[in-house]
Amino acid sequence: MYKQEIKVMDCTVRDGGLMNKWQFSDNFVRGVYNACVEAGIDYMEIGYLSSEKAFDRSVYGPWKFCLQKDLERIVGKNETNLKLSAMADIGRIELDDIPMAADSALDMIRVACYVHQVDKAVALAHHCMDKGYEVCINLMAVSTVNEHELDEALKDIAASRVKTFYAVDSYGSMYVESIQHLVRKYINALPGKEIGIHAHNNMQMAMSNTYTAIMEGCTMLDATLMGLGRGAGNCPIEILIAFLKNPKYRLLPLLQVIQDYVHPMQSQIDWGYHIPYLISGALNAHPRRSLEWMDSDKKNDFVTFMKEMHDNEILE
Known part of the structure; x- marks a missing residue:
């Protein structure tokens, strides 16, 4: 499945951190980073941008906050083709917590919101864009949103400067027909914007749903190593890369970091199909x-x- 316009984002540290409060060792995070670089992955979501007024540093690891000093410890100046991303939740970050892009190792900020927060998400996204970042908006829990609410939210997104908007199966409850409907709806409502897919694997549909999203025109694809993520986890990046048949991606570095770091973590973190x-x-x-x-x-x-x-x- 070779499509030149496709970009892959590894979310292992960010989404996987929901299972251990982002208490990953530096060696683990560096291992994931190096594997993404060697595998030709386009983006790595290394954690969250969060306010220390909202979360206790003694409880949560550094990848809940993504301070520049922690980023530099892992990636240095990141003189690679891999772009780094962090996610910001509405209500859990203050504008002053977001540095200028020129002063950060981060290239992208993804704003996560619920349907009633879309106006705030657009405002935060514009603030990040004005600071020099690439920006996405991820609308969460869309499987619980009625069509009218979604239509109104999409009007706000369409009128915004945000270039990328994500179809998100937060609860891992969607089948391919729902993904097909959702992606078609987003593409029709948001002409000129890029559409992404972030799938969870509760029903063992994450890869199928990602495949369906690609067929319908999604070009930003989220996945994680061995599916490491909240609960049932996500679309496994190693399966996605094997499927894409894109010569810019390499599978072997991903298998190496799985063997060295991710697979052994299964004895500590109970993610995946249960x-x-x-x-x-x-x-x-x-x-x-x-x-x-x-x-x-x-x-x-x-x-x-x-x-x-x-x-x-x-x-x-």
Whole structure:
């Protein structure tokens, strides 16, 4: 599947950090960075930009904040073709926390928001653009948004200066038909803007949904090493690269960092396919409850979890 315009973003550290509060070793982050450089990956999302007023540094690792001193420790001046990205959540970052792009190793900031926050997301995105960054907006939890709300949000995005907008399957609940509908809707509503795809794997559909998004015109593709990410994880980057058949990408460096750093981490972090994540995906529910269940001594009592989730979803 060779398409010259496609760009791949590795989100291993940013999304995977949701499973260990971004407490990755420098060797791990540097290993991922070096592998992305050697593999020809276009972007690496190295963490979040967050306010220290919102998060405690004694609890969260450095990749929740992405300070320049931490970035330099890993990438130096990043004199490579790999661009670095960080994500900013609405309400968890202050404008003064964002340095000028000229003073940062970051090239891109991705603004994550819910549908009722789109106006604030556009304002933050414009602020970042004015500081010299590439910018995307990722609209989260779109599987819970009705068509009217989404249409109104897309009008705001269309009128903005933001060049890239992401289709996001936050709950890992979508099938290919939903992705097809969503991407077509975005492309029609946002002429001239680039569309990306960020898929979660609760229903084991992340790769299929990413493939469908490519077929429908998405050119920014998110993935992570061995699917490392929140809960069930994401589209595995090694599968994506094997599929793309693009000569600018190399699979071997990704396999090396998986072998050296990511695969051994499975003994510490319980991500990937597990029944509680399937249940939250099937019910189109936020995975927070399944994450809590997986951390409890009842993690293998799937039937009780299903009953509790089903009852709670009906009540909600």
